[in-house]
Amino acid sequence: MNTSNNEPREERPHITVHDLTMAYGSHVVMQNLSFSIQRGEIFVVMGGSGCGKSTLMKVMIGLKYPQKGQVYYGDVNFWESDQALRNRVLRNIGILYQRGALWSSMTIGENVALPLEEYTDLSPSRISEIVSFKLSLVGLAGFEEYYPAEISGGMAKRAALARAMALDPEILFFDEPSSGLDPVSARLLDDLILELRESLQTTVVVVSHDLESIFAIADNTVFLDAETRTMIASGNPKTLLAETRDPKVRRFLTRGKPDIRKNREREKDTYCPENE
Amino acid sequence: MNNLSERQAAPGIMNFDRPVPDIFRIHLGGVWEIGQQLPSAGQVQELIAADPRIRRIVFDSTALEGWDSALIIFLTKIIESGTKAGIAVERTGLPSGVQRLFCLASTVREPGGMTSHATREPLLARIGERTLGSLRASAGVLDFIGEATLAFFRLLGATARFRWADLGLTIQECGPGALPIVSLISALVGIIVAFVGIVQLRVFGAEVYIADVVGIAMAREMGALMTAIIMMGRTGAAFAAQLGTMEVNEEIDAFRTLGISPMEFLVMPRILALVLMMPLLCIYSDIVGILGGALIGIGMFDLSVTQYYDQTIQALTLTQLSIGIVKSAVFGVLIALSGCYYGIHCGRSASAVGNAATSAVVTGIVLIVVTDGIFAVITNALWI
Ligand SMILES: Nc1ncnc2c1ncn2[C@@H]1O[C@H](COP(=O)(O)OP(=O)(O)OP(=O)(O)O)[C@@H](O)[C@H]1O
Ligand SMILES: [Mg+2]
Numbered sequence: 001m002n003t004s005n006n007e008p009r010e011e012r013p014h015i016t017v018h019d020l021t022m023a024y025g026s027h028v029v030m031q032n033l034s035f036s037i038q039r040g041e042i043f044v045v046m047g048g049s050g051c052g053k054s055t056l057m058k059v060m061i062g063l064k065y066p067q068k069g070q071v072y073y074g075d076v077n078f079w080e081s082d083q084a085l086r087n088r089v090l091r092n093i094g095i096l097y098q099r100g101a102l103w104s105s106m107t108i109g110e111n112v113a114l115p116l117e118e119y120t121d122l123s124p125s126r127i128s129e130i131v132s133f134k135l136s137l138v139g140l141a142g143f144e145e146y147y148p149a150e151i152s153g154g155m156a157k158r159a160a161l162a163r164a165m166a167l168d169p170e171i172l173f174f175d176e177p178s179s180g181l182d183p184v185s186a187r188l189l190d191d192l193i194l195e196l197r198e199s200l201q202t203t204v205v206v207v208s209h210d211l212e213s214i215f216a217i218a219d220n221t222v223f224l225d226a227e228t229r230t231m232i233a234s235g236n237p238k239t240l241l242a243e244t245r246d247p248k249v250r251r252f253l254t255r256g257k258p259d260i261r262k263n264r265e266r267e268k269d270t271y272c273p274e275n276e
Numbered sequence: 277m278n279n280l281s282e283r284q285a286a287p288g289i290m291n292f293d294r295p296v297p298d299i300f301r302i303h304l305g306g307v308w309e310i311g312q313q314l315p316s317a318g319q320v321q322e323l324i325a326a327d328p329r330i331r332r333i334v335f336d337s338t339a340l341e342g343w344d345s346a347l348i349i350f351l352t353k354i355i356e357s358g359t360k361a362g363i364a365v366e367r368t369g370l371p372s373g374v375q376r377l378f379c380l381a382s383t384v385r386e387p388g389g390m391t392s393h394a395t396r397e398p399l400l401a402r403i404g405e406r407t408l409g410s411l412r413a414s415a416g417v418l419d420f421i422g423e424a425t426l427a428f429f430r431l432l433g434a435t436a437r438f439r440w441a442d443l444g445l446t447i448q449e450c451g452p453g454a455l456p457i458v459s460l461i462s463a464l465v466g467i468i469v470a471f472v473g474i475v476q477l478r479v480f481g482a483e484v485y486i487a488d489v490v491g492i493a494m495a496r497e498m499g500a501l502m503t504a505i506i507m508m509g510r511t512g513a514a515f516a517a518q519l520g521t522m523e524v525n526e527e528i529d530a531f532r533t534l535g536i537s538p539m540e541f542l543v544m545p546r547i548l549a550l551v552l553m554m555p556l557l558c559i560y561s562d563i564v565g566i567l568g569g570a571l572i573g574i575g576m577f578d579l580s581v582t583q584y585y586d587q588t589i590q591a592l593t594l595t596q597l598s599i600g601i602v603k604s605a606v607f608g609v610l611i612a613l614s615g616c617y618y619g620i621h622c623g624r625s626a627s628a629v630g631n632a633a634t635s636a637v638v639t640g641i642v643l644i645v646v647t648d649g650i651f652a653v654i655t656n657a658l659w660i
Contacts, residue, residue, distance in 0.1 A: 061533050062532070062533065063533065097530060098526075099525060101525055101527050103530065103531075104521070104525065104527065105442070118437065118534065118535070118536060
């Protein structure tokens with residue numbers, strides 16, 4: 001998005017994860033993860049519940065030390081840089097947390113405004129214009145004065161999204177953006193993500209379970225598997241669905257449908273106590 | 277309704293037969309529901325254990341009229357003991373609903389690895405873990421204090437970032453908001469000290485010195501100590517709970533990733549507020565305590581108001597007062613630090629916030645009393 005930044009950066013992946021292992025104490029969550037994310041790409045991290053997607057995000061955004069391995073932003077080795085450089089990298093990253101994580105002592109408007117106040121020297125009136133615009137992008141125009149406790153879960157999620165986008169960051173991390181949203185809002189969110197990529201060349205990293213949205217937006221994915229504790233597939237989801245041999249990936253991408261259908265048919269002609 | 281009465285009439289029953297010697301067949305009949313008199317799995321387990329020829333267990337549920345989790349639990353026991361004894365348990369004869377539930381129960385499973393929590397490690401390993409754990413924890417405390425100090429210097433250098441509105445709110449909350457409880461406790465402490473003292477002084481006919489006793493006790497010790505303990509329970513616990521909840525909600529993570537130091541943004545205003553408010557509360561507490569003492573001296577023993585007033589003024593030196601005030605400022609730092617430390621290091625579970633508040637109060641009170649002791653020793657050594 002920085003037009004001044006015309007070095008031949010484009011060659012290099014925007015984010016590179018190299019041989020990453022993450023653990024809580026002695027409990028290894030995921031090991032040997034390696035993948036890279038191109039500039040302007042929409043990258044989806046998929047996997048079953050509890051397999052470590054949020055943890056991966058935490059390691060990538062500097063909240064949790066990796067046990068082993070590196071995360072690169074451009075050519076910056078994130079975990080080996082000093083705090084100042086890390087903050088500079090983070091300055092260009094917007095994050096939507098799984099549970100929103102709005103600051104509860106501030107109004108929605110103040111939540112969205114704080115990043116702007118911290119990192120820009122815009123005038124208060126200019127900031128409040130931007131805040132209104134960002135809130136209207138997520139369908140929350142006019143909710144500036146509400147506190148996070150006074151709005152619904154889905155609304156809080158959207159407000160948090162507005163906060164993540166406040167600084168027009170180069171990279172957006174979304175942890176399950178569509179959870180807690182109705183189908184229409186979820187769809188609008190997908191459009192918004194695509195729009196951000198088109199207009200601002202934002203790189204978007206999404207943690208998601210939502211198949212429909214994965215197929216609609218993802219350029220590239222990795223699939224994390226809890227049993228083997230590593231990534232077992234990566235690539236474009238449509239290609240993946242067409243080509244993968246792995247039953248786990250296939251089951252995930254088809255919502256395990258074939259199996260269930262078989263079961264259902266079998267049920268019909270067997271005993272069912274309620275029918276008696 | 278008809279159905280219901282029928283069911284009650286037919287409780288769960290169980291029969292066995294052996295179509296061939298190595299097959300054990302269980303006939304299930306009637307209604308197997310929770311709250312009914314049902315056959316026990318133990319009976320089956322005994323029968324199976326008694327006959328080593330059995331290789332397979334099969335079920336016949338054609339006479340079964342109804343079931344719920346009671347049947348599932350019964351079957352689980354049989355399947356478990358069968359598997360242990362190396363006997364195949366065939367579920368095909370069971371109602372399809374039961375089979376599906378079993379299927380579901382065996383596929384929906386959290387990824388392995390978490391079981392490692394349950395295994396008990398050898399004693400030495402556990403001692404080692406604990407020791408390393410507490411070392412890490414002390415390093416964490418030092419880290420926290422160091423960071424707080426740095427943040428304080430940044431504040432002095434006016435580069436610290438926090439919202440002055442937050443400071444105002446916190447001051448409002450922990451200053452004026454605490455007046456009622458501080459008044460009550462201080463007055464009572466003054467009254468108690470006066471009572472205890474005057475009874476002793478009376479023996480010597482020196483009741484008038486009660487003004488000295490109350491004045492010095494409040495100014496030097498009780499004012500600062502009582503406000504500190506009240507504020508620890510009131511504000512320190514509130515800090516721990518507020519920051520703990522923010523930690524649970526990932527709000528603190530959101531500050532960190534924005535490059536805003538929670539230390540500057542959240543901890544500094546709280547420390548500042550308490551350091552500013554504690555001395556004022558302490559002075560207030562001194563005054564209320566002395567008034568409480570006067571109530572006893574003047575009201576119940578016949579000292580005159582002027583007598584009591586003069587005596588108090590004479591006894592209270594600036595040194596006495598300032599010892600209390602300095603202590604209260606130090607206590608303010610301790611309260612804010614322990615509240616914020618436990619808040620920020622709160623875990624993510626539901627009970628974590630409660631634990632954080634409890635630990636903050638316990639640690640804080642211990643720190644306060646120990647520090648008070650240290651002050652006593654130092655002032656004594658300096659002949660103040
Ligand atoms: N703070 C923690 N301490 C210890 N273990 C943790 C902690 N947070 C998560 N875990 C464990 O790490 C694993 C991965 O958790 P994570 O939150 O990354 O899962 P996830 O893939 O985001 O799941 P979901 O899709 O349900 O959000 C889980 O097994 C979880 O029990
Ligand atoms: Mg998650």
